[in-house]
């Protein structure tokens with residue numbers, strides 16, 4: 109007996125698989141076409157041709173081949189799923205979902221179809237449906253770890269970052285060197301605020317594939333978020349550093365245990381040791397920063413006297429993180445607007461829990477300074493009129509209520525400089541919430557746009573620091589608080605400045 113067409117087709121289908129496995133796409137297509145010619149009534153021959161064409165990314169022709177298979181055998185679940193797959197690859201997700209659902213109606217145990225369905229829902233941003241399809245696939249094939257990776261991506265995209273991390277971790281337990289999954293894990297960990305673990309994931313990805321741009325981006329972006337761009341120029345500012353050094357020398361004695369809040373690179377802690385403190389405990393809430401400070405301190409001549417604790421000050425415990433309450437508190441956690449870096453909440457907490465009664469403070473006190481301002485540069489920043497012949501004036505209603513302004517801002521002072529708020533860091537009462545109106549007398553006629561604000565510190569008796577807008581270069585920006593509407597003022601007028609502050613938040617406007 110000779111070879112039947114069905115035998116010939118079967119042999120050719122085996123060849124198709126071999127060619128595909130070896131990446132010989134032309135040979136695979138040729139063998140599939142021969143099989144379809146030899147046995148045109150066998151659906152699998154058309155299915156195999158479709159697969160060869162799909163791998164060659166000829167999706168329209170692949171869809172034709174699958175349709176031919178389904179014309180012969182409408183109950184062929186594989187062909188429905190394959191057709192759905194090429195619909196998906198052609199971007200027709202609705203048609204893809206319909207075809208894949210037909211495959212699943214015929215064969216609910218079709219793992220690949222569940223996975224394809226998940227990919228379609230994911231592309232359609234139907235994340236819950238995508239996750240559900242992947243869970244069905246995983247229930248059928250728990251050993252297919254790729255499904256966990258796909259589930260992680262779906263959870264990630266729908267903002268379920270803890271679930272994404274869990275799924276990525278299951279995948280990485282089986283495929284620990286998967287660079288893309290490590291980067292995805294890092295990104296999801298960043299969303300959860302687990303910066304240290306995120307950095308570890310990005311570093312592992314980079315160790316596996318040095319120079320990987322996504323991993324480098326994740327690593328450097330995470331570090332950048334944790335270490336604001338002002339940190340290096342701040343430490344390069346001699347006036348600030350020298351004023352602190354002078355104040356610390358004036359205040360710190362040899363019997364003192366100094367607590368510093370906000371280590372940064374460790375400068376003020378080292379200056380405290382240099383001033384003779386018997387012991388310095390310094391805390392830093394950002395882990396990567398604390399680790400760097402620890403190594404700087406270890407290389408310094410004060411390694412035996414300075415302890416860096418990688419915690420937020422509000423989490424410190426006497427007897428655990430510091431051996432005893434402190435005699436002196438040193439800090440530089442002041443934002444442009446004075447309060448935004450948490451100085452008040454941190455110092456109030458420290459006074460209550462971490463300091464001996466009567467402990468000395470560096471800085472000792474500080475003022476939130478302000479002046480009413482007008483002038484052409486303010487007009488440029490905050491007002492609009494006609495632009496290219498169009499009336500744009502109303503857009504200025506959206507002016508920012510506050511903004512940081514350049515070091516040498518050009519402005520007209522319409523009042524005297526005023527200490528709008530004074531904080532005495534030894535006096536808890538001066539650090540309570542504020543809601544008050546300060547009347548400010550106008551000294552010069554002009555259009556008043558709001559208040560320009562800066563900070564003035566008394567670091568120790570006789571040692572001051574100020575980033576006055578006229579006279580200093582400083583790492584601290586001045587802050588411009590714009591009133592909702594500018595107003596024309598004359599000498600003798602009184603402008604009521606409304607001040608509201610709760611903890612780390614401060615609002616200023618014209619009443």
Ligand SMILES: C[S@@+](CC[C@H](N)C(=O)[O-])C[C@H]1O[C@@H](n2cnc3c(N)ncnc32)[C@H](O)[C@@H]1O
Pocket residue numbers: 342343369370371372373374375376391392393394397419420421422439440441442449450454
């Ligand atoms: C402005 S930098 C000053 C760094 C250093 N003390 C210096 O003056 O060069 C403040 C640092 O304090 C940290 N920090 C702010 N508030 C903190 C707090 N309550 N507890 C621990 N660290 C804090 C920030 O992460 C930042 O690294």
